[in-house]
Amino acid sequence: RVTGASGANAVSLTPFTSLAVSAWANASRYHASGGWGGAPAASGDGKSESGSVLSVKPDKAKLLEQLAAAEGAPVTIDAGARSDSALKQIIVELPGEVWLKAAEAGSAFVVRSDQALLTIPPDAFAIESAATPVKLTVTMSQEAPGKPSYAGLASPVFDFTLQAGGRTIDAFDKNVTVLLRYDSAKIGDAAKTGIYVYNAPAGRWEYVGGKAENGAIQVRLSHFSSYAVMEWNRTFDDIAAHWAKTTIERMAAKQIADGMTETAFAPEATMTRAQFAALLARTLKLPPGAKELPFKDVPPDAWYREALAQALTAKLVNGVSDTAFAPEAPVTREQMALMLMNAYGYVRGAKSQLPTNAPAFTDREAVSDWAKDSVGQAAGLGLLEGNPDGSFEPQRQATRAQAVTVLHRLLDHMEK
Incomplete structure (x- = not known):
């Protein structure tokens, strides 16, 4: 993870357009009613909860079966079922063999929680061997250090980390699509609302992009860091x-x-x-x-x-x-x-x-x-x-x- 990396290194979905939140073919979709639907999640989801942490270790055999049946379509991993404020962290672990099979089949992994959805292409990064596990960690907080007083926080602060065999992935070979839910009641002007990244060395939040609609907003990222949905109400x-x-x-x-x-x-x-x-x-x-x-x-x-x-x-x-x-x-x-x-x-x-x-x-x-x-x-x-x-x-x-x-x-x- 590139801690505090500048938003300039993030890539918007297209130069000027964000896809509609239902744009993923054969993958999960966010609905304005407040939930995710679409393609079924992998069975044998391997969820376990301990206090504020939700761990997800899908069954390897089940995932391999789903990859074989997907024929290149995205495979969904359900990391949801808890949206209360007590949940602070989600950890998803995948066997290296599964990641290699996904790369071979051309299938992306769609990791969905109650507040975020990530689409990780199989060629986003490479792993050394089938013995190299892949680990995604999503940490959520209501604290936004360095946030100016005129900026309104409309989502948790999401800190994303991706590791392969304990090695943190600093940059992706292919962009990862991230969709975040936000509280519409906290937004006055959707045109002033976007996803911002925290530049820790500079101590400031920087605009990444996205178009707020139907309670969700998405961008494509070239690396992971800390991100949040904000309404930026700066005036003069x-x-x-x-x-x-x-x-x-x-x-x-x-x-x-x-x-x-x-x-x-x-x-x-x-x-x-x-x-x-x-x-x-x-x-x-x-x-x-x-x-x-x-x-x-x-x-x-x-x-x-x-x-x-x-x-x-x-x-x-x-x-x-x-x-x-x-x-x-x-x-x-x-x-x-x-x-x-x-x-x-x-x-x-x-x-x-x-x-x-x-x-x-x-x-x-x-x-x-x-x-x-x-x-x-x-x-x-x-x-x-x-x-x-x-x-x-x-x-x-x-x-x-x-x-x-x-x-x-x-x-x-x-x-x-």
């Missing part, structure tokens, strides 16, 4: 009456938008090119970028350097010349349109195939040639809007509130 003093208040707060909950200070967002301040590049990198959860940048105006210790490298490597942004990025220059509306559509193409592909069905802006001739298609596409998708008088003002500087709003629209569009 200067957006109380602002038109973009809800959008800013929702993007802050995803830890995409941040304030200029702890209490001020500065919604009407201009958005710089560096700031917008950083927002793009956070929005798309981009992989690491090139170590070297061609821009002489980007200092080695600039706060945005890593994000800019990510955005540049993903071909979302360009410099104003071969050697200059102009990081502190305000981003214009037409520049923002180009970067937006580059981001859209990065995720969806085939950006050039989109129709340029923009409204007939009265100042369309003022749009730079290099931005015309992007302005048309972004407006056609509803990502950017014109002014009440029918103009677009392509060279106008974008505000921080406007920039966050268009990225929020991009996220919404990707989830459709």
Whole structure:
């Protein structure tokens, strides 16, 4: 287990979409009525309870029979039947022979409890031999160290550990899908709700992802650590009456938008090119970028350097010349349109195939040639809007509130 690993190492289910909670074919499903249904659990479940610990050691012969009958479909292990607050830990142990047979058959294991469901692919990790046992430990707590006061805990804190022969699995070769139940009564705005991971070295909770619906939320993870469902109600003093208040707060909950200070967002301040590049990198959860940048105006210790490298490597942004990025220059509306559509193409592909069905802006001739298609596409998708008088003002500087709003629209569009 990577204790306190950053949420940046976790992977959302798709770039912008979480599957419906009933999406597992031939596996268990969560129902809003409060239980799990679907494929039967392995018989001979081997459950034993001792105080606050539930141990599950399924019968090896029964599991092997079920694997043979599953023909590559997931095999369910029932670790439920107790959902009271006294239960603090669940331990599931599998013989190595069973794990090897699952890998041979291509069958995932679905471990279901009353509060969580984990789908572990057979190629998530390798074991040395049939004599190597596999052990999953799920520890639950109501304590969330480092949780800010504005964050509401809607589930227990789940600490997941996976071991093979006593060796802790630090990272998975293939992502593990985790679905957590949460208390809907503790949630006010589902759009501010997600799964967060505890970064112990930094002492903070970091957004992982997920879409809250029907009392459950799921993500895919590249490693295990401590996770919880939270509603992230961060706000800023200067957006109380602002038109973009809800959008800013929702993007802050995803830890995409941040304030200029702890209490001020500065919604009407201009958005710089560096700031917008950083927002793009956070929005798309981009992989690491090139170590070297061609821009002489980007200092080695600039706060945005890593994000800019990510955005540049993903071909979302360009410099104003071969050697200059102009990081502190305000981003214009037409520049923002180009970067937006580059981001859209990065995720969806085939950006050039989109129709340029923009409204007939009265100042369309003022749009730079290099931005015309992007302005048309972004407006056609509803990502950017014109002014009440029918103009677009392509060279106008974008505000921080406007920039966050268009990225929020991009996220919404990707989830459709």
